[in-house]
Amino acid sequence: MSALWLALHFPLLALEAEHGPRPEPRVLVRANRVLLANPAARAAGVEAGLRLGTARALCETLEVHEARADQQHQALLREARQLLALTPQVCPAPPATVLLEVGGCLKLFGGFKPLLARVDRYRLHCPLTSRLGIGPTPLAAWHLTDPPPLDAPPEAARFQAWLADLPLAELDLDERLRRRLQAPGFRTLGELFPLPRAALGKRFGVDFLDWLQRLLGEQADPRKPISPPRPFRERLDFDDPLDDLDRLSGPMGTLLAKLEDTLNRHQESLVTLRWHLYLNNGHRDTLIVRRARQGHDAATWLDLSQRRLSHHELSAPLLGL
Structure with a gap:
């Protein structure tokens, strides 16, 4: 089986790391500005970027939490260790994503559908809001989120079509680079595929070219998996x-x-x-x-x-x- 990656995104991890999802409107703030808002807060009109005073005016019952990177990192590691039950190739991708290489363990679970069923059970019991992505490379899995129901691993051509449809405005790239990519009139990633790679590198930088080739599998994208937890044994x-x-x-x-x-x-x-x-x-x-x-x-x-x-x-x- 060729490489197959899953991505588990925890979009509200910074808010849910300590207490999990909550129905009350909650926001994460830093320097008096909203960084992240849960669904209840967004329903009240509170969005990232607002000043805290404005957010409180929109929602009187707003719960405010200060950003804590250490707590978020520990929560991400906890989930990554839970996912070692599925594959030994579990790679945290901070700040809020875990990448899993599952192509090598499909036979262990009896095929693709039973594996996805295990992932669904994990998500059902996970104390965090999550979204699933799938792709032939780590970066592809990161971007191809919320796939349709699948009975078998998608073929390479289907993955290529999904990647081609990705809007440039939604790519995980620096905002200035996204604007440069859109300036000539490009709107989707697929519009860049036919262009010579050397020309892309010259026009948009070698870092972008490296990112694109890793996304498409034209260049290796090695990821470091976490180590299993150490056994603890003590006797008196x-x-x-x-x-x-x-x-x-x-x-x-x-x-x-x-x-x-x-x-x-x-x-x-x-x-x-x-x-x-x-x-x-x-x-x-x-x-x-x-x-x-x-x-x-x-x-x-x-x-x-x-x-x-x-x-x-x-x-x-x-x-x-």
Whole structure:
């Protein structure tokens, strides 16, 4: 199978990174200007570029949030790690997109339609607003957003036609370059395809030519995939066997503090935790603790672990955790 890329855009990531989609009108601001508005705010007339005072006048119930690039970046990495369940080739494309090479894993999922079904399930449960793109190259997938229903990977000619129809005004390029491209009267990307590549580079710059050739697959566009999360394993052995589960609170807190420190250092979080209880009869009990949303804080994990522990009975004293 030839290369096939998916793009998952999170257009409201900066607003939804902490609390997910909200029905209340919300905006992201920087230097007293609106950077991003959610659907409820836009319905009230609030758009990017407005002064905050004007936005408040249009919508009295407006929630205002300051832009935080670190929070947005961490949220993007969290989603990228979730998508490693689909393919090892998951490449964050900041500020708000994740690119996935899926051509090499179609057989694993039983074909194109089952793979797209998995992507649809991910989007259904994802706590972020998302849009899907598909293409033969990373840049093509980035631009070919919201494709029609598909039963099979589109052929190269169909991708080429979709790319040709892209308006120049909507390309992910510098605004000044877009105006230069439109100045001679060009309106769609396809109007540039027949022109000699050398002439395009001379007229619009080598950076644009490089971008165009990567978009069309005429030049390689290597992307660096993220690494899978590091496994975290820690064990405590007890000097004397424990037969009272209430006494596990301290040892659990010790291990969870180490876990929280590791997750913070690597900007990671998790939804499932496994405790192994080593018994003095040679057996091991396993307790699985889950939470609804990803998290890294030791206090919440300890509370959930203690609740799970309250429903467990020991068959023998504990030697380790």
